[in-house]
Amino acid sequence: MKEPRTKDFLRTTFGPGHRVVLVALAEALFSEDSDVPEERMRSFAADVDGFVSPASRPLRVGLVLMLRFIQLAPLLLFFSFSLFENLPVKKRVELLDRMDRSSVGFVALVLVAYRTIMTMVFYEDPHELSLLGYPGDERKVFLRFQSKKARASALLHAEELDSGEHEAAKVHVAAADGSAE
Amino acid sequence: MILRGREEKKPFSAKVDVAIVGSGAGGAVVAETLAKCGLSVIVIEEGGHYTQPEYGTFRPSYTFRRMAREAGLSAALGLGDTPLISLLAGKAVGGSSILTGGVCFRIPEQFLMEWTRDLHIPRVSPEALAPMFEEVEQAISVETVPIDMRSRATELFVEGAAKMGIKMKPLRRNTTGCKGAGRCNFGCPHGAKMSVDLSYLPAAQRHGTVILSDALVDRVDTSGGVARGVRGRFLDEAGEPGVPFEVRAKIVVVACGSMHTPVLLKNSGLGGHNIGRHLTLHPAVRVGALFDEAVNGWDGAMQSAFSDHYLDDGITLNGVYAPVNVLAAAFPGVGRAHKALVHQMPNLGFFGAMVHDEGGGTVRRGLGREPVITYRMAARDKTRLLRSITILGKMAFAAGAKEVFAPVFGMPTLKSVAELEALEASPPKAHKIECLAFHPLGSAKMSAREDDGVVSPTGETWSVKNLFVGDGSVLPTSIGVNSQLPIMAMALRTAKGIADDWKRYAAVAR
Known part of the structure; x- marks a missing residue:
């Protein structure tokens, strides 16, 4: 993928101390079996930073405080005298799972916020996408579009429509014949 | 002509007939309409300018970080028994129109009749707005999504709906030459979606409109109760305000969207208890369904079918998809289970x-x-939201799904209709519901009486002459359908009114 031409939003949000927690969080979320290389985890933390840094200052401050909460969650939630990043991966997963199911809105929200941001960035990696079966740049062509069988099936579905919609469907199917790549 | 604010090193000033703040669906329509009438127009946009070939190659997270407000992380804070509602709004030349699924609905007649009959707003009847809709539909190429552009995933949901007696209809979208890339709301990779950066804004530019990007308007200048122009600062490469600019204008049109128009009005000294209130969102949910067969939801139009079967109950069903990493972000579980x-x-x-x-x-x-932004969901609407989840889940099971992903944080997948019904019978706390909104409307609403709203039926603010609002903030009620086309039609109505009465407005400005 091409990088944006304009070099805006050069600011960063997370310092080295925060990134350690980010990496520990990423390991728990995506590499419970330690199947993601450490180097990728470090560059992933930078990607997450790049993602949140265009946001407003209040939101960025909120995200940093939420990360601090995760870091202190073993103590705050489970009275365990350890920082999040110092827990074994298995314990981190257990802790996050309990946060996910928590009936306390804020606790669940912290986990949801970070899982949302980090999942979006993690599964954008072309290698991860290919593992999911996503065809990458082939998405630019609607593969079913060219299938005669699909068009025949479409007309069959069109029978369920009323007469006006049926006619419109036929017109568009015909038009599609000329516009497929 | 487009001036990129981040490249401007010296203070900038200009004098024009019309200054428009915001280049999205509303602002672009006003710009083109007035520029076509021979008026000098400048459009001022806080976001950056990205060409379609440029944003067409962005990964979804890049689209968010470059072209969406708060990098796509905006949210309405739920008050009381209300979920946190994720809000998506654009911040780029072209605004949210680049980030929509392209779905186009006219405002349902029942709402237009309510506005006419109960709210006494003139020229919003179905007959009065029909020409506006027709003109916009032609300009942005609204067409019916061909049936065979449905993904297999959508086909299955449609089959499930049919088994429940729910009729699905083809959606209309503003596209030409769509190839079904399934990522309309992250910027069409083919330029097939006729967002305003590819339709109204180029047309406005051909009539001499100047667009300023990366330009944050701080306030509308007023004197003697009349708008005189705007002032603000260009945003530098770090996104921080720096070099000042000033635009003198006979008319100012604010079209920053329902989340920012009220802020600009307040920052400009406008008062009144209605500014920023009455915000409606169209809270939405999406339900996932796991099938035995590969359905490759990405292979087809992102949105292609809808149902108004439950419109009288306040629910519209809409086909959806999104890039897979965005969908994955909402999945429950942690670690191995999530993976x-x-x-x-x-x-x-x-x-x-x-x-x-x-x-x-x-x-x-x-x-x-x-x-x-805060939002207190009415009990009626929470019931509707939960009912929507049940309806969608039942559609999925009727289509043969073996598991259903309810949009409830921390909840395991549902494996039967009985589990689905149990969810509705014993609803989760609101904060556990994953709720989204894409259509913030009504925060500077139109009213027939000054006490009831922010703008008069012409779109001009009640308190400052020659200051108009030209975006979704003016809609007096929620409309139950996607808002892009309604915003554009209402903006066109406002712009035509300005053009028709230009001499009067120009005289006020003197």
């Missing part, structure tokens, strides 16, 4: 529903440049 779900992506289909809401939203000025 296992994500890796079933080819077998997962999604369908959505949105609620015609009573309102309950408020926009307030925040600590920084972004507003604080």
Whole structure:
């Protein structure tokens, strides 16, 4: 993928101390079996930073405080005298799972916020996408579009429509014949 | 001509007939309409300018970080028994029109009749607005999504709906030459979606309109109760305000969207208890379904079918999809469990529903440049939201799904209709519901009486002459359908009114 031409939003949000927690969080979320290389985890933390840094200052401050909460969650939630990043991966997963199911809105929200941001960035990696079966740049062509069988099936579905919609469907199917790549 | 604010090193000033703040669906229509009439127009946009070939190659997270407000992380804070509602709004030349699914609905007649009959707003009857809709539909190429552009995932949901007696209809979208890339709301990779950066803004530029990007308007200047122009600062490469600019204008049109228009009006000294209130959102949910077969939801039009079967109950069903990493972000679980779900992506289909809401939203000025948005969901609307989940889940099971992903944080997948019904019978706390909104409306609403709203039926603010609002903020109620086309039609109505009465407005400006 091409990088944006304009070099805006050069600011960063997370310092080295925060990134350690980010990496520990990423390991728990995506590499419970330690199947993601450490180097990728470090560059992933930078990607997450790049993602949140265009946001407003209040939101960025909120995200940093939420990360601090995760870091202190073993103590705050489970009275365990350890920082999040110092827990074994298995314990981190257990802790996050309990946060996910928590009936306390804020606790669940912290986990949801970070899982949302980090999942979006993690599964954008072309290698991860290919593992999911996503065809990458082939998405630019609607593969079913060219299938005669699909068009025949479409007309069959069109029978369920009323007469006006049926006619419109036929017109568009015909038009599609000329516009497929 | 486009001037990129981040490249401007010296203070900038200009004198024009019309200054428009915001280049999205509303502002672009006003710009083109007035420029075509021979008026000098300048459009001022806080976001950056990205060409379609440029944003067409962006990964989804890049689209968010470059072209969406708060990098796509905006949210309305739920008050009382209300979920946190994720809000998506654009911040780029072209505004949110680049980030929509392209779905185009006219405002349902029942709402236009309510505005006419109960709210006494003139020229908003179905007959009066029909020419506006027709003109916009032609300009942005609104067409019916061909049946055979449905993904297999959508086909299955449609089959499930048919078994329940729910009729699905083809959606209309503003596209030409769509190839079904399934990522309309992250910027069409083919330029097939006729967002305003590819339709109205180029047309406005051909009539001499100048667009300023990366330009944050701080306030509308007024004197003697009349708008005189705007002033603000260009945003530098770090996104921070720097070099000042000033535009003198006979008319100012604010079209920053329902989340930011109230903030600018307040920052400009406008008062009144209605500014920022009455925000409606169309709270929405999406339900996932796991099928035995690979349905490859990405292979087809992102949105292609809908149902108004439950419109009288305040629910519209809409086909949805999104880039897979964005979908994965909403999956439940942690670690190995989460990963296992994500890796079933080819077998997962999604369908959505949105609620015609009573309102309950408020926009307030925040600590920084972004507003604080709160929303108190009516009990009626929460019931509708939960009912939507049940309906969509039943559609999925009727289509043969073996598991259903309810949009409830921390909840395991549902494996039967009985489990689905149990969810509705014993609803989760609101904060556990994953809720989205894409259509913030009504925060500077139009009214027939000054006490009831922010703008008069012409779109001009009640308190400052020659200051207009030209975006979705003016809609007096929620409309229950996607808002892009309605915003454009209402903006066209406002622009035509300005053009027709230009001599009077110009005289006021003297």
